[in-house]
Amino acid sequence: MTVAPTLPGAVTVRVPAKVNLELRVGPRRPDGYHALATVYQAVSLHDEVSVARWDDWEVVAAGPYAERIPLDGDNLAVRAARLVADRWQVDERVSIRIDKDIPVAGGMAGGSADAAATLLACDHLWGLGLDRDELAELAASLGSDVPFSLAGGNAMGSGRGEQLAPVLARGTFHWVFAISDTGLSTPQVYAECDRLRERDGVDVPEPHVSAELMAALRSGEPAALGAALHNDLEPAAFSLRPQLRELRDAGVEFGALGGVVSGSGPTVAFLTESHEASLDLSVSLAASDLCRDLRRAKGPVHGAQVVPAPRD
Ligand code: ATP
Structure with a gap:
């Protein structure tokens, strides 16, 4: 699906959209979030996010929904890259290319998907070797749906939706x-x-x-x-x-x-x-x-x- 040209040395990550098979919304918590009980399923609509070393923070987008996402520091992918750089003291910046095929503001976790993809891409680009728990912790700090975008499959979400547990499931x-x-x-x-x-x-x-x-x-x-x-x-x-x-x-x-x-x-x-x-x-x-x-x-x-x- 690649539309935007990819820079040399780029790491590309493919990431799915989600659907909530069930979403139960509890009372509003003191922190303003609602307690949730949900079951996510990852579905075969994908964004592709490519990350390459660059002399400044940059994000470019292509694809059918590209014109509807911010192309500055508000983009969740840029926030994810900066978070990894800050946390592991990587003194580098990256150019991020998003081939956007997940609808924007559609309830399918498109922005969360790009954030999850960027975490994984930066981990690979910078050779950090983060384990699943470290990635999941970073993901949860970026947004409630980001851990599931990393995990995929079917999963139950609690808390704000960021605490995942496996679900026994069969079939496509x-x-x-x-x-x-x-x-x-x-x-x-x-x-x-x-x-x-x-x-x-x-x-x-x-x-x-x-x-x-x-x-x-x-x-x-x-x-x-x-x-x-x-x-x-x-x-x-x-x-x-x-x-x-x-x-x-x-x-x-x-x-x-x-x-x-x-x-x-x-x-x-x-x-x-x-x-x-x-x-x-x-x-x-x-x-x-x-x-x-x-x-x-x-x-x-x-x-x-x-x-x-x-x-x-
Ligand atoms: P969720 O299902 O997690 O509630 P959503 O699918 O409804 O999210 P998103 O597509 O994530 O919504 O977009 C929500 C907002 O986030 C939009 O207003 C959009 O401009 C902004 N945003 C920031 N970065 C991105 C990104 N990389 N992709 C999509 N939207 C982004």
Whole structure:
């Protein structure tokens, strides 16, 4: 997929997007974050991040969503590179090239993916030999979803989502992602969730992943997983963007086994029975004109991985 030219000596890392199969949002904590219980699955939409020595900090981007990310110190990839340099006292700077194929502000952890990829790329570029725990600790300090972008596969997340535990799962699942024109801001969606809960006088329990979802993953049965998909942020995403409810309902009517807003949205994830069923659903959704863009993907896939350098 490489679009931006890669500098000599660059280390390239391929990193997946995620979907939350289940997202339970608990009470707001004193630090402002919400306690979460979630199950992540890494899916085959990937960014590629290349890191090379350079005389200043630089980030360039290419690909369908490139124009929607910051190209300065606010980019999560730059923050990740600077964090590694500061922590291990590396007196070097890097140029970072992002081939962006993960939707931006779509609830698929695109920025977190780039941060995770950059951590791994810098570790390799500078020969630091960081172990999994060191990388995971750096990742958690950059954002709640960053540790999962490194790990990939299926995993349960607690705390703010950054504390990962393995999940017993079998099978490969076929997804259709309906992508919206404009993103939703994660803090805004959480604020709307709080507002709706307060308005409705909801007593918010500590969050737990359901036994139904865990059983569905163990069985590898797409129909069981489709029925178990759940996201506590969905009412807030629907409240801010009412057409997402229409989109979710349409996908299910067109034959999806389940449909759910991914993370804080606005991407809607549809689970299908098979590869063929995902093609059929894409055709129906494209004809409905309810979303801007449709992407098919399968999951689970690996987390961030170094791409072997091409031989001369
Ligand atoms: P999550 O699912 O983790 O809540 P998201 O997928 O909804 O995240 P991102 O694509 O990570 O959202 O983008 C969130 C914000 O982060 C955007 O406003 C974007 O401008 C900013 N951002 C900073 N760096 C990046 C990056 N490398 N890629 C994408 N977005 C970035």
